[in-house]
Amino acid sequence: MAAEAIVTAHLGAAGYTTQLSDGKHEWLADEPESLGGGNLGPAPAALLLSSLGACTSITLHMYARRKEWPLKDVKVTLAMNPDGKPPAGTTQITRKIELAGDLSEEQRQRLLEIANACPIHKVLSGTIAIDSSLVE
Missing domain, CATH: 2.20.25 (N-terminal domain of TfIIb)
Structure with a gap:
């Protein structure tokens, strides 16, 4: 990023x-x-999810390429609050990752771990401070 x-x-x-x-x-x-x-x-929520989806796909592709793994395609499907409105102050995002290619189970599990290390995942799962101000 x-x-x-x-x-x-x-x-x-x-x-x-x-x-x-x-x-x-x-x-x-x-x-x-x-x-x-x-x-x-x-809608704004879809734009937020698309950022995480793109980052996940790109991160997995970069990692597999560096490792020379046979990853052919990545499809990431995301949903915000799929079970309805969560308790106040929380948001639930589900991320389903489809991997195409002749990958071993170990490679698939490692890619799942790497998905959690994508920069946007780190931003969204960490503490976020938003500093708002009016411009004259």
């Missing part, structure tokens, strides 16, 4: 559609129509 990641979010003109940019890429977030949005992009 880069030492510093900066993303700007700008509320668009249509409902909840939000334009996002990291300076090199632009994408949209929105809410589903059932919540008053236009469903023009993923």
Whole structure:
């Protein structure tokens, strides 16, 4: 993960559609129509899960490549609070990892351990401090 990641979010003109940019890429977030949005992009929770999914896939691919293991594909399926609303102050994320390739059981188990070491997993499972301020 880069030492510093900066993303700007700008509320668009249509409902909840939000334009996002990291300076090199632009994408949209929105809410589903059932919540008053236009469903023009993923909802914020899906964007959070996609960050963990991408990081997991990339980390596993990099590790297997370095070890010269025959990992052909990684599919990560994530859900936030799949059993409904959890107790206040907690969030449950489930992550199901499908590995394709002629991998031994030991290699598969090691890749599961490595998934827990991906940088975004570490961020989400550690203490997070958010410093908010108004800009004049």
